[in-house]
Amino acid sequence: MKPLAAIVLAAGKGTRMKSERAKVTFPIADKAMVQRVVDTALELDCAKISVVVGWKKDTVIGALDEDDRLEFVEQKEQLGTGHAVQMAAKSLATFEGDVLILCGDVPLLSADTVRQLHEKHVKTGAAATVLTAVLDDAGKYGRMLRDDKGQICGIVEFKDASPMQRQIKEFNTGIYCYKAAKLFEALARISNNNEQKEYYLTDTLGILYNAGESVENVILEDLMEVSGVNSQEQLAHLEDVYLDKIRKKWLNSGVMMHNPSSIHIGDDVIIGADVEIGQGCILKGHSTIESGAVLGPHCIVQNSLISNDSILLGHNIIVDSFIKEQEVLEFGARVIEEEDYE
Incomplete structure (x- = not known):
């Protein structure tokens, strides 16, 4: 199996936390959220883990245990997820393997789920594989687009979606696996021609599809795994969920x-x-x-x-x-x- 690397997105400010503290450094059960995400990557034996830092970068770096596989790249301006991943392009430019994209504020994502994503990616030979989920009302998540044959042909962000597209129930969780070379080829072609004027990582899927590459997915059943943290209330809820899981393990x-x-x-x-x-x-x-x-x-x-x-x-x-x-x-x-x- 090809070597595996990970890019952890941890540059955001998290204004809804109402704090001057970097969001990803807030703890879930005594361990920083971003450390939990890095631990997942380490459990999958990632050869290299590139953490994209920005806001309060020194505190984010300080929140992580030292490991030779960790490296840090800075996103000085918040210009979107695609731009954030581009910051890691130089360090991974010669990496001949697969690259996971993980979010530093999604601490409950299990190694088993990410392993399943990677295994599907390898088995199908896809250029990209995305973790998706289904809800009757997918809220403001980006919607998965499929062609007449049911193949994934792109993702449309909620703010850019038409009323019909907003009715789509399958949505993007923000967790991906790419062939490294295909990822950076596609990133070189994205633009900020959208409502947010940002460089969307999601645009790479449409670019790959239009280039004749295959895009696959794994559907997640337990949505709690991809619950992000955008407020103190959400942080408290996820910690309760996590601690309850530990308690049940020992009770049983x-x-x-x-x-x-x-x-x-x-x-x-x-x-x-x-x-x-x-x-x-x-x-x-x-x-x-x-x-x-x-x-x-x-x-x-x-x-x-x-x-x-x-x-x-x-x-x-x-x-x-x-x-x-x-x-x-x-x-x-x-x-x-x-x-x-x-």
């Missing part, structure tokens, strides 16, 4: 929780069977809660080991520490940076 693995919706469990936490967790507990970082442990209400555990059958009576704070087997920690006690705690 034999963990008992009191008032589960009040409990925060990070995705790097490991929990054994027959653990009991009180309401309001926060478990973060690379923490392990071993079998039979009991955590009373409102405990905070970060980067720590809670050993088998130990008991935290409640309102305890454990940071960078170790609680030995069958230890009982009194109500309100704190253990911080004591790996050899006795």
